[in-house]
């Protein structure tokens with residue numbers, strides 16, 4: 001794989017930390033950063049996968065890569081990650097907050113601990129990691145921060161209620177921070193994918209919603225990284241999603257959330 005030229009110009013030789021790098025969109029983001037000459041800190045829970053990826057990226061792209069396996073739903077994990085990079089003298093110029101999962105089904109039938117864990121991972125860990133790494137970027141007057149949100153963040157989503165709420169949090173956080181830190185030379189972007197090929201549906205228990213074609217994680221990652229280095233505060237990587245978001249602005253909110261609820265209502 002060859003990295004995109006515009007991404008290469010911005011990230012070559014810099015260190016990027018990618019959360020959720022063992023699968024799906026995070027893996028694709030990590031590979032495109034590696035192909036663009038960035039060095040990588042890869043993190044997720046499955047250390048075996050991360051070690052195999054690090055070995056492949058070092059061999060294929062001639063970059064440096066380190067693996068730090070943590071469970072980011074654990075409140076102590078962000079500090080552990082930060083301390084490990086500091087102790088190794090790594091200057092993290094690119095932070096990719098990607099790790100996340102969803103739950104599909106009726107809120108009242110979902111496991112309470114699992115839903116709480118979703119908030120811990122999708123929101124609390126994102127804030128904590130950003131709190132640790134962003135001030136250093138601001139001090140250095142350079143850096144890139146991506147937070148992976150979702151098109152689920154553009155309307156309340158019955159049957160994925162907690163998940164969609166975590167993704168509004170992520171998108172709002174990124175869009176607000178983009179304004180705060182632009183003056184310090186740091187770019188922040190919310191990547192808002194729609195249905196994307198990954199392990200997400202399997203983890204969430206989400207059956208294929210009819211009529212929803214999914215996009216490759218590679219394309220999502222490429223468009224997300226290009227948008228990040230070009231200074232876009234949010235990126236919706238697929239055309240149907242852009243149209244949907246635009247049309248929703250014109251329609252009454254209740255109509256939009258009602259239509260989404262109908263589309264996502266479990267069959268049978």
Ligand SMILES: NC(=O)c1ccc[n+]([C@@H]2O[C@H](COP(=O)([O-])OP(=O)(O)OC[C@H]3O[C@@H](n4cnc5c(N)ncnc54)[C@H](OP(=O)(O)O)[C@@H]3O)[C@@H](O)[C@H]2O)c1
Nearest residue numbers: 020022023024025044045046072100150195196198199200
């Ligand atoms: N796929 C979609 O349709 C879609 C659409 C919109 C947004 N998104 C967002 O895209 C991001 C990536 O999802 P994906 O689609 O690539 O799903 P995925 O294939 O299931 O990948 C999720 C990644 O997160 C990691 N992860 C999960 N729980 C973790 C934990 N407790 N601690 C640390 N890492 C953890 C997983 O690694 P381990 O299991 O090894 O820990 C994996 O690397 C998520 O934020 C998701 O909300 C996905």
